[in-house]
Amino acid sequence: MTIYKAPLDDQRFALFDVLGAESILTKLEGGEGHTRDLLDAVIEEAGRLSEALLAPFNASGDAEGCVYDKVAQTVTTPKGFKEAFKAFAEGGWTGLTQAEHFGGQGLPNTVGTATTEIFQSGNLSWSLYPLLSEGACHAMELHGTQEQQDTYLKPIVEGRWTGTMCLTEPQAGSDLGLLKTRADAGENGSWKITGTKIFISAGEHDLAENIIHLVLARLPDAPAGSRGISMFIVPKFKVNADGSLGARNAVAAGAIEHKMGLKGSATCVMNFDAAEGYLIGQPHKGLAAMFTMMNAARLGVGVQGLALSERALQNSLNYARERLQGRSLSGVKFPEKPADNLLVQPDVRRMLLTQRAIVEGCRTLLLYTSLQTDVEARGADEATRKTASDLVAFLIPIAKGVVTELAQESTKEALQVYGGHGYIGENGVEQFVRDARIITLYEGTTGIQAADLLGRKILQLQGAGFKVFAKEIQAFCQQHAQDPAMAGLIGPLASYTKEWADLTLSLAQRVMASPEELGAAANDYLYYSGYITLAYMWARSVAALANSSQQEAFKQAKRDTAKFYFARILPRCLLHKAAIDAGVETLPAIG
Amino acid sequence: MTIYKAPLDDQRFALFDVLGAESILTKLEGGEGHTRDLLDAVIEEAGRLSEALLAPFNASGDAEGCVYDKVAQTVTTPKGFKEAFKAFAEGGWTGLTQAEHFGGQGLPNTVGTATTEIFQSGNLSWSLYPLLSEGACHAMELHGTQEQQDTYLKPIVEGRWTGTMCLTEPQAGSDLGLLKTRADAGENGSWKITGTKIFISAGEHDLAENIIHLVLARLPDAPAGSRGISMFIVPKFKVNADGSLGARNAVAAGAIEHKMGLKGSATCVMNFDAAEGYLIGQPHKGLAAMFTMMNAARLGVGVQGLALSERALQNSLNYARERLQGRSLSGVKFPEKPADNLLVQPDVRRMLLTQRAIVEGCRTLLLYTSLQTDVEARGADEATRKTASDLVAFLIPIAKGVVTELAQESTKEALQVYGGHGYIGENGVEQFVRDARIITLYEGTTGIQAADLLGRKILQLQGAGFKVFAKEIQAFCQQHAQDPAMAGLIGPLASYTKEWADLTLSLAQRVMASPEELGAAANDYLYYSGYITLAYMWARSVAALANSSQQEAFKQAKRDTAKFYFARILPRCLLHKAAIDAGVETLPAIG
Structure with missing residues (x-):
């Protein structure tokens, strides 16, 4: 399997050598204790828990699935899920990044991202249960x-x-403005x-004993559309005054x-039949409240892409090393064996380096972004x-x-390394793709x-974040x-960043003149921006090697992968720029 | 579902308007009767059969799968498969392109490609059964x-x-040189x-009553490696002298x-336990014999890519038309409805046009190639x-x-159009991706x-086919x-074709100097060649509109899609050229 x-090793390198996480985190409000030793x-x-209790139940969880009992309306999760969740809760992981006054550990999001990656690699289906809880807590x-x-x-x-x-x-x-679930006055x-x-x-x-649903619905006096949506707490079991479970x-x-x-993740149709709920936050402001959770949730899904890509890479690299098939074009490399392994084939190395460039570049980006969320929450001053x-x-x-799209490519390449064997369930890699x-x-x-990047972050917010980021690069x-x-x-990197700034400005002008240009350019602008962002992460990684205590083999692999990224991935910007320049006139009406 | x-319509347009199939096919040896009316x-x-007997059992076949009985060592195919095969055989489709003296219809490969597309769109799993038979017949x-x-x-x-x-x-x-199955002298x-x-x-x-296996194995005196492989006929049931089934x-x-x-396609582990077999072809020449089937088999798999992409496109276009969600950026388009449909979103049109550009471009390419196989077999003279x-x-x-890789993209985009609904089994599109x-x-x-394209077709064969093709363009x-x-x-098109020729020449020189450059460039050279080839197919399609009797809406869609292809897909060549130029030094050893 x-x-x-x-x-x-790579998490440590990204966190401490590339991003200087220790020096940033320990200077934040309440961060004195968040030293390298602690985070390490x-x-x-997290690695021990994931390797022992999550990873072994990933394939079996896929085969078993969740089982729904129509009469009792209950869901049974696959073998191993309950035990893992119990160990997870007992280890304090459910409150890892939650505030200490709610019973959490108060650790930074940055280390939460690192451990989430590890848990999601172990078993993505399982990890959905704690991930959704985290969002609900945050709200x-x-x-x-x-x-x-x-x-x-607290529970x-x-x-x-x-x-x-x-x-x-x-x-x-x-389009949440279309939602119909309604809230009528209760007792x-x-x-x-x-x-x-x-x-x-x-x-x-x-x-778990109880499930707390955060539900978007319309109050009786709600205006139509997205401005008439409120948020409600609806518990599966009502809660008595002493905190015990009621009806x-x-x-x-x-x-x-x-x-x-x-x-292994239960994706449910939930029926609310005059269920008792409690308004949370302001009336009609539910969508805004939901959006405050959005950044964390979206970052968490990005981490899922990294997590699957990492595990797929580990397996395809292992397979390429062990599978003997064909001979090197430049002469036999394993004369004592019936064939050379797959690693002698440059095209197999291309598939592996593509994965590695994606995995390690995305890891750095996700940790970089997470660090910024910690600074956003607990930075020294308002300006910071x-x-x-x-x-x-x-x-x-x-x-x-970008990270989730690249995860499609990365897991696809992992499967491709296996040849026909990748298509067979028992080899496990096809599950990562699904x-x-x-x-x-x-x-x-x-x-x-x-649309969020180009429409909201560039146009509505006038590129505030982009300017900071481009200046940093x-x-x-x-x-x-x-x-x-x-x-x-x-x-x-410098010339692409310059081009990015110019392109952003001219595109913004084009979109303001003709709003359809937004939808016509947004997808390619997202990729274009993503590839330059990852180029920066790769450049930062190489720059960090000088003062890193990692082994030479690790360092050489970083240099090789960075070179590969710049030579063979970054030029994708050429295509995306051409597509952006092509404009909406190349996307005419379809009958 | x-x-x-x-x-x-699109098959007719490609066959007759773009490729002039009638005038080519009727001039071939024995092709007098292969008129447009007949092929039409x-x-x-084929359409009627596929729509009625194959398409309805595609999803159920996926859900049921093939069932293997361990004791009897039998395989039961899903519901509907047997009836469809019976109708298929009775309709003469099993011998469509087989020679008349073997009981076939003797129709051109070109129409075989068109009907195979239709059957594979209906039910790819099912279509594997006749497809494999075709290869065995050919051998x-x-x-x-x-x-x-x-x-x-004949049977x-x-x-x-x-x-x-x-x-x-x-x-x-x-690496078939590694195979071990052996043939010992029998009676x-x-x-x-x-x-x-x-x-x-x-x-x-x-x-069917019997299964005829064509098996690669080694004779007792076989040299090691790929030069010691012979081909054998091994029937499931031995055949008596009168043609009836024996033991x-x-x-x-x-x-x-x-x-x-x-x-729904049974992928079997086959155990041969001193099974009676008969040498077919020359001793030790089995691999060469197998390779004579390769072109047809590979073209057939390309058609599978087209077939899945076509059905995925039909469904995602239908979904985008019917799904109401959000509003157009340039003002409400369906004021009487709660939301506009997805087609008002330029980014959704991008996903649909990507699919259409792939589907229709690949269809033309596959029919073009099939026409050449007919000319190869029955052309007027040796030179032709x-x-x-x-x-x-x-x-x-x-x-x-290229067609199979683009089918990954095309089916992925189809699923993406559905949003989260695409991930749900009952909507059917995720099966196309799998x-x-x-x-x-x-x-x-x-x-x-x-490797075949660059190593064999360009280098070993000195680009013979490339030269013909480039000259034609x-x-x-x-x-x-x-x-x-x-x-x-x-x-x-002209300037890319020029660059293609120059690049091919310089790359050939580079590979001859350093064989590892072959593996380092081959994948990107394949894509690069593919995108220019499809550009030619799209240009041919637009050129053919002038004398086509298709409706104006059909013609406008062709023009729009060609424009889209040239503006937003063809520039991928920029990336692939950069990767080719990067060379093997960007693909260093991996530990």
């Missing part, structure tokens, strides 16, 4: 009353309960929630979806926090949109990310302009 | 004795039996075949594979046949390698196609240089 070993211990422990932390937090948030942080986010309805997906200021939600991850399961609420899973992959916030806003659609296919769809499709290029170790990297 | 309607009637009838036609042809070929042509090709072994996939000049073959499509099933032979399915997709043969040799790796994933792997991976460009309808197409 498949192997998995947590990539601790956390990721090591209650920001918008809940003290009482709501005490009642609903989730403790890992006794889990949470969901109930947005989508059959007729309302990307004691509560609301009666009625409607059907679909695609609800972790909507029903057997891992079953009128919310239940009506079915689970049969999906292409992610089969504002700058970080601008950067985060700008980078999220790239970290979600599991990966969801991530460009949920938490906003790639098209939504692209330019400063980096100046700093390393004469560094011989950076030859071949700084030149292209 | 999913829809399917045979794309007869054939594809119409027996070329290499079998009169007696072997009478005994084994397959009649659709009473089916055939297989047994090549792969666990340790021998792309009356027969051989006893012993060994295990894997990935044998249609190796066991319930559609069961010692060959049986030991298992079937559980695959990512193509679940030689030119066609060179063209076929050159185009096959493109028609297989089914498509095999086609870049079997009949030679994309890496094998790339240049002549076409000259002919249409002043045609206003071709503005924006001829310029880029």
Whole structure:
């Protein structure tokens, strides 16, 4: 079956050597204790847990799937899931990045991203259960009353309960303004929630005692469209004043979806039948409240792309090393064996280097972005926090949109390395491809990310984050302009960054004159931006080698992969620029 | 569930308006009767059969899969498969392109490609059964004795039996020189075949009375490696002198594979336990004999890519038309409805036009290549046949390698149009993605196609086919240089073709100096060649509009899609050229 070993060395390199996470995090408010030693211990422990309790149940969880009982309306998760969740909760992982006054560990998002990668690599389906809880906690932390937090948030942080986010309805997906679920006045200021939600991850399961749904619905006096949506807390079991579980609420899973992959994750149709709910946050401001969770959720899905790509890479590299087939074009390399291994083939190395360039570049980007979310939350002063916030806003659609799309390519190449054997279930790699296919769809499709980047982050916010980021890259290029170790990297990076700035400006003007140009350019602008962003991450990685204590083989692999990235991936910008320049006139009406 | 309607209009346009199939085919030896009317009637009838008997059982076949009985060592195919095969055989489709003296219809490969597309769109898993038979027939036609042809070929042509090709072994996939299955002397000049073959499509099933395996194995005196392989006929049931079925032979399915997709196609592990077999062709020349089937088999897999892409496009276009979500950026388009449909989004049109550009471009390419195989077989004179043969040799790796890779993209974009709904099994589009994933792997991976194109077709054969093809494109460009309808197409096509020729020459020199450069450039050279080849097909399509009797809406869609292709797909050549130029130094050893 498949192997998995947590990539601790590369995480450490990215965190400490490339990004200087220790010096940044320890200077944040309340971050004194967040030293390299502590973070190191956390990721090591995450690695042990994932390797022992999650990774072994990934393939079996795919084969078993979740089982829905139509009569009882219950969901049974696959073998191993319950035990892993128990160990996870007992280890304090459910509250890793939650505030200490809610019972959490108060650790930075940055280390949360690193450990989330490890857990998701181990078992993506399983990891959806804690991930959704995290989003629900975040919403209650920001918008809940003290009482709501005490009642609903703390048990989730403790890992006794889990949470969901109930947005989508059959007729309302990307366009939440169309949603119909309604809230009618109930007793004691509560609301009666009625409607059907679909695609609800972790909507029903057997891992925890209670499930707290955060539900978008319309109050009786709600205006039409997206400005008439409010958020409600709807618990599966009502909660007594002493915190114990009360009566079953009128919310239940009506079915689970049969999906292409992610089969261990219960994707539920949730029926609300005048279920008792409690308004959280302001009336009609539910969408805005939901959006405050969006950055974390989207970053988390980006991490899923990294996690699947990492595990697929480990396996395909292993396969290429062990599979004996054919001979090297430049002469036999394993004369004592019936054939050479696949690594002697340059085209197989191309597939592996493509994966490695994606995996390690995306890891650096996701950790970089996570660091900025920590600075945004706990930076020393308002200006620092504002700058970080601008950067985060700008980078999220790239970290979600581009990383998840590249994960499609990366897992595809991993499967391709196996030849026909990749298509067979028992070799395990095809599951990574099936599991990966969801991530460009949920938490906003790639098209939504692209529109967010160009429409909101560049145009509406006047490119605030882009300006900060481009300036940072330019400063980096100046700093390393004469560094011989950076030859071949700084030149292209600097000129692409210049072109990016020019293109962004001219595109913004074009879109303001003709709004359809936004949709015509957004996808290619997303990719274009992503490839330059990853080029910067690769250049940073090479620059960091000088003062890194990693082994020489590790360093050589970094240099090789960076060179590969600049020579064979970064030129994709040529294509995307051509497509951007082509404009909306090349996308005429379709009958 | 999913829809399917045979794309007869576009097939007719490609066949008759673009490629002039009627005037070419009727001039071939024995082709007097192959008129437009006849071919038209054939594809119409194929459409009826596929829509009625194949398409409705595609999703259910995926859900049911093939069922293997361990005790009886039998395979039961999904519901509907047997009935469809019976109707197919009765309709004479099993012998459509087989010679009349074997009981076939003697129709051209070109119409076989068109009908195969239609059947594969209907149900790819099902279509594997007749496809494998076709390959076996072809081998027996070329290499079998009169007696072997009478005994084994005719019943397959009649659709009473089916055939297989047994090549792969666990340790021998792309490198057949490693295979171990052996032939020991048996009675009356027969051989006893012993060994295990894997990935044998249609190796066991319930559609026909007998299965004729063509098996690669080593004679006792065989030299090592690929020069010691012979081909044998091994029937499931031995055949009596009168043609009736005799005793069961010692060959049986030991298992079937559980695959990512193509679940209705039985992929068998075949155990040969001193099974009685008969040498076909010359001793030790089995690999060469197998390769004579390769062009047809690879073209057939290219057609699979087209077939899946076509059906995925039909469904995603239909979904985009019906799904109401969001509003147009340039103002409401459906004021009477709660939202506009997805077609108002330029980015959705980009996904649909990408698919259409791939589908229609690839269809033209596959029919063009098929026409050349007909000319190769039955052209008026030796020189004509030689030119066609060179063209076929050159185009096959493109028609297989590029079309199957583009089918990955095309089916992926189709799923993406559905958003999260695309990930749900019951919407059907995810099956196309899973089914498509095999086609870049079997009949030679994309890496094998790339090496074949650059190593064999360009270097070993000194670019014979390339020269013919490039000259044809240049002549076409000259002919249409002043045609206003071709503005924006001829310029880029001519200059890319020039660059292609220069690049091919310089690359050939580079590879001769350093053989590793072959593997370093082959994949990108394959794509680069493919995109220019498709540009030529699109330019031909636009040129053909002037004298076409198709409706104006059809013509406008062609012009729009060609423009899209040249503006947004063809520039991918920029990237692939950069990667080719980067050379093997960017693909260093991996530890």
